[in-house]
Amino acid sequence: MTQDEIALKLDEAARKCKPIAQLAATENITLEEAYNIQRLSINKRIERGEKTTGFKLGFTSRAKMEQMGVHDLIWGILTDKMHIAPEEEVSLNQWIHPRAEPEIAFRLNQDITEAIGLSEIHNYIDKMAPAIEIIDSRYENFKFSLEDVVADNCSSTGYVIGNWIDVDTNISELNISLHIDGKTVETGKTSAILDNPLQSVVELTRLAQKAEVPLKKGDIVLAGAATAAIYLKENQHIEVQVEKMGNVAFRVK
Template sequence: MSGRFPYLNLTLEDAYRIQQINVERRVSAGAEVTGHKIGLTSSAMQEQIGICEPDSGFIFDGMVGSSGSCLRAAEFMNPRIETEIAFRLGRDLSAPSDLDTCRSAVAEVFLAFEILDTCFTDWNITLVDCIADNAACAGVIVGEPVPFDVSWELGTERVTATANGEVAGTGEGRDILGDPFKALAWLTHRLPSLGTTLHAGDIILAGSVHASVPLTAGTDFRATSTRLPSIHLRVV
């Protein structure tokens, strides 16, 4: 697939290499990689963006905030927000790994908001564009973590997101590739080509359960789920 600039004839591998070059620059400037986001894992997001396969990007320490944070919309170009099921790894995860191995590597699970933004301000982007721009990942708000038990079926987790008290999106864990752990397994197959592996302590966003919502000043975002603690973000 080519990108917004077809004369460049960019491939997915080219896009991930561009992403990796930018990661290396940020790390050289002092940033620390604290995890990864997996995107476009639900039909709602694939239909919204017009892309039919997942992608991934990096999470850096300066991008992460906690539930209850206040965010300035003016610091972004054209931001959007998603509600995600997220993991924190309890041990290194080899690549590639199957579902059982992925489940056993997760120490904690929690709700998260992902802040999406991109240099393509009209959001008319291809998969190549999105990947090259760190899969549009601009920020992460993490909720209170809960210890994960391998018997927990996250596919049945029902998530509801609200903006100023009005329902903004709903979904279930199974909306993420049928099982959020399938997204994590997909990531273990994707990262070796980038020379990257998953480490204990890494945050992993499995993907949104609903279509993204514009992030505008004056909005109070909240999300609840069946068993995970709620999450809150105020936008000014």
């Protein structure tokens, strides 16, 4: 298959909620080609009227990097159709095998066209918030290789953003937890995100510069998961709480 044919196959799998077999092994996709397929797939969304709203980062856990045998982060693109309002009730029928994970979101206050260091990155962010990301691989059994997941836009599916607050640079050791129907199911520290969630934005500036992808004022950046993701079931209330930041939640039916 051509890269455009693979992008179309992944796009249709997402739209029709029908999983497909892994592709990278049989199609001999390189990581660079996988990112190109990702962009082709996002372009199909844009052609349907969706607008890009930012980026999500993956493999922000050192342990996850080692598990996958990689030495760098991966990233996907967010669109407005993925946005879920706080406390909104959404149907599970729009997804294949969705999972939720707690995150920290940041908002850029200016365009970024170069790699920025940790000591300066707070000058490029005006707000932060507790967030939930919903991931949903388009592959059968939620199984995939590195190239597969990148081509599939890093499983990007949905996101919920809590109340925006001013950026505090001291956020590397905050408690973060995920709750289902009022019961705590996962707990962790923000240090699980590259030792400091702000480092994720730093890494994104580097990766975006390398890929010649502009980061724009107003873009949202999901810094990466702080705990394991939890599989979603019908009629659940999903909530994330972050120390000093507050909480955010949504419902599924």
